[in-house]
Amino acid sequence: MDHQGQLRRAALASGIPDDEVSRFIQHLRLSIRLSGGSSGGPVGQFGGLPRLPVGIDWPSDGIGPLPFIFSVDCAALPRVDGFGLPADGTLVFFLNHRQAAATGEQRYGRVVYVPVGTDTEVAAGPADHASVDKQYDVVATLRAEFPDWLDEDDEDDEEHEDEDDLSSFQQQLARDLKRDLPHLDELRTLAKGLWPSDNGYASACIGGYVDHEVIKSFAEQTLAWREKTGEMVIPVAKWYSHVEAETHRLTSEWVSLARFPVENEHYYRSDGSFVIRHDDLVAGRLDKALSAAELIP
Structure with missing residues (x-):
């Protein structure tokens, strides 16, 4: 779908000049929100055991198996303007978030791309089946995202930073854009009306800002x-x-390939993510994706 065109038509119908719309679109990214639910067909699987190519070993950090986080069917995901996700095939994400956060080493995260038509089987899984999370399906919706310095004051958005939390550099970026875009607030409202945030629990987000x-x-x-x-x-x-x-x-240059909360007993919040350069994603170099994790006590 032409999402940029959808926003442009709505903005022009509201009397906003085309040059302002073009400038605003440069800062808008749509992410694919994955959550449990029955509204729409399933696009991916969290927990359980993934399907991997026949004969491929379960990904390991060199010492033990990596925890399976989730997998998504790329063909079932909504297409997003400017986001070079593969048109088909499956992405399978593995991450040991605790070790990744403690060491920063890339061996604790892995993205496996399974091309369409590949013979697959349900992976045997780690010996400790107690560590395998309960399986559930997820559906996809779109949401509008902006960089921190451009996001509006939304009390329901826990990720929002107040202006006082922004650096002087970020505050200047925001002031310059507000000066150049007199209809900035209207454009932001239009975008979030077309692709609203859902305040319910999100299992993961594909795409958007790192x-x-x-x-x-x-x-x-x-x-x-x-x-x-x-x-x-x-x-x-x-x-x-x-x-x-x-x-x-x-x-x-960089885009969020996936970001997700990780359940744990020792921290208030634990986040995992995979990031990749736009150019590498478009070229299908998914092995260039980098993992990151954060533990917040």
Whole structure:
């Protein structure tokens, strides 16, 4: 579906100039929200045992099997403008979130892409079947997403950051856009009316923006490498501003492949995610996806 065209038609009908709509669309991303329910056909499976290609071993971190999180049928997912997810086949996600959060090592996360037509079988699973979560199906809906600095004050959105929580760099971005888009609030309202957030429990989201802290860590690593190789020298007093600018640049290059809460007994919240560059996703290089995890006491 032409989602950008859908928003554009609604905005033009409301009297909003086309050039404002075009500028606004640059910051809008749609994510695919996965949740349990009966409204619509199932698009994926959480828990239980996944279907893997015949003869393929259960993914491991080199010591033991990785926990299976969920799988999705790409052909059953709604298509999203500018999001290069495979048109068919299955994506299967594995993540040991506790070890991934503690070490940051990529061996604790894996994305397996199973092309359509591949002979598959229900995987045998780890020896400790008690660690296999209960299986349930999920359905898909679309929701509008914006970068943190552009998101409106929504009391029902737990991920929203108040203006006081934004950096001076982010606040300036927001002020510049508000200056250039007099109808910004109307456009935001239109987008969230077409693709509203559901305040119920979401098992996962496919696509959309990468978590700000994940992108920020990429920016810090990138700048540290440039300094190490002599490409640039950043004065200590300028480090934070360089990180902010690099974070903003990288936000356009990376997309969230999947993000999901993880149930645990020792933390108030535990989040897992997989991120990938737009170019790698479009080219089908799903092995380039990186995992990330966060444990919040």
